[in-house]
Amino acid sequence: DAAGSAELRTPIVAVLGHVDHGKTSLLDEVRGSAVTAGEAGAITQHIGATAVPLSTISDIAGNLVDPADFDLPGLLFIDTPGHHSFSTLRSRGGALADIAILVVDVNDGFQPQTHEALDILKRTQTPFIVAANKIDTVPGWNPNPDTPVQATLEAQSDRAENRLNEQLYEIIGQLSEEGFSADMYWRVQNFRENIGVVPVSAETGEGIPDLLTVLMGLSQRYLKSEMSIDTSGPGVGTVLEVKDERGFGTTLDIVLYDGVLRDDDTVVVGGKNDPIVTDVRALLQPRPLAEIRTESQFEQVESVRAAAGIKIAAPDLDDAMAGAPVRVVRGRDLETVTAEVRAEL
Numbered sequence: 185d186a187a188g189s190a191e192l193r194t195p196i197v198a199v200l201g202h203v204d205h206g207k208t209s210l211l212d213e214v215r216g217s218a219v220t221a222g223e224a225g226a227i228t229q230h231i232g233a234t235a236v237p238l239s240t241i242s243d244i245a246g247n248l249v250d251p252a253d254f255d256l257p258g259l260l261f262i263d264t265p266g267h268h269s270f271s272t273l274r275s276r277g278g279a280l281a282d283i284a285i286l287v288v289d290v291n292d293g294f295q296p297q298t299h300e301a302l303d304i305l306k307r308t309q310t311p312f313i314v315a316a317n318k319i320d321t322v323p324g325w326n327p328n329p330d331t332p333v334q335a336t337l338e339a340q341s342d343r344a345e346n347r348l349n350e351q352l353y354e355i356i357g358q359l360s361e362e363g364f365s366a367d368m369y370w371r372v373q374n375f376r377e378n379i380g381v382v383p384v385s386a387e388t389g390e391g392i393p394d395l396l397t398v399l400m401g402l403s404q405r406y407l408k409s410e411m412s413i414d415t416s417g418p419g420v421g422t423v424l425e426v427k428d429e430r431g432f433g434t435t436l437d438i439v440l441y442d443g444v445l446r447d448d449d450t451v452v453v454g455g456k457n458d459p460i461v462t463d464v465r466a467l468l469q470p471r472p473l474a475e476i477r478t479e480s481q482f483e484q485v486e487s488v489r490a491a492a493g494i495k496i497a498a499p500d501l502d503d504a505m506a507g508a509p510v511r512v513v514r515g516r517d518l519e520t521v522t523a524e525v526r527a528e529l
């Protein structure tokens with residue numbers, strides 16, 4: 185509608201952390217699918233996006249999340265690779281994020297890419313929580329699948345609980361050395377001033393209800409005012425990947441963070457030389473809850489609304505660049521939009 189109506193968009197959650205600390209496994213656990221198994225090699229080489237609607241979050245979180253208390257539509261997770269060579273991908277994911285999860289293996293504690301991720305979060309001033317992952321590996325741990333943290337802690341021996349606490353306080357100490365005041369999430373009142381630490385296991389699902397509850401609560405409380413978008417406004421996004429796709433030629437995987445993108449839009453994309461002006465041929469969407477980079481069966485959609493991960497098929501994309509801006513022209517002056525894209529490069 186020409187009047188333009190405002191709506192709340194999905195917050196973008198970046199998952200950051202050192203290699204093998206369990207970023208992809210955590211998302212897998214949330215999705216109930218097994219992307220880890222489908223990954224070529226042990227390291228994640230690409231950023232993917234996963235939308236989790238509020239109703240699913242509420243199902244997983246059980247009585248911790250009542251959908252009636254929230255008006256944000258859910259969360260859009262961006263996975264990032266932990267391997268040291270992918271720092272630009274991490275940086276891009278971090279810059280796009282409204283909020284982040286820093287994943288730390290409770291056995292390993294802080295490692296080089298944990299520090300690097302923290303630097304990105306500091307630089308971009310992104311609010312975040314810490315997922316202290318792999319609690320199931322604590323010696324003597326008694327696993328209680330998919331259970332909230334407090335309940336599973338009550339079912340542990342004193343020895344296992346003490347051991348976990350030592351590891352958690354180690355992480356809290358390391359955050360403190362980095363200048364962040366942190367505590368167990370249930371003791372945190374203001375998640376912007378204090379970093380909440382959520383003990384989790386991507387293997388058993390313990391603490392996952394808590395993780396989603398804290399993310400949802402933090403988003404609702406602190407991000408709501410920034411999540412208002414014009415639901416008919418021209419779309420704005422960032423290119424995550426430039427990819428050849430059988431039958432479609434060169435395509436763009438983008439994260440749309442504002443407005444609407446339609447399958448008949450003209451878009452301007454940052455390129456190696458000048459900005460590229462091109463007409464969208466198709467918008468390709470992975471199925472709900474599927475991971476964009478492992479999805480081969482795309483569904484064509486007429487339009488998509490922020491926030492979303494979407495693949496754009498269009499001519500002349502060969503010179504497009506990962507990390508570059510994408511802007512829809514619709515109803516605006518082409519020169520103005522091109523200048524905006526050039527300014528962002």
Ligand code: GTP
Nearest residue numbers: 203204205206207208209227228266318385386387
């Ligand atoms: P990169 O993408 O390479 O940076 O790694 P990642 O952080 O995505 O780690 P990934 O999810 O691939 O997990 C690495 C290994 O740790 C896998 O073998 C997982 O099965 C294992 N793992 C992840 N989370 C847990 C957990 O909570 N408990 C246990 N026991 N193992 C886990």
Ligand code: MG
Nearest residue numbers: 207208228265
């Ligand atoms: Mg991974």
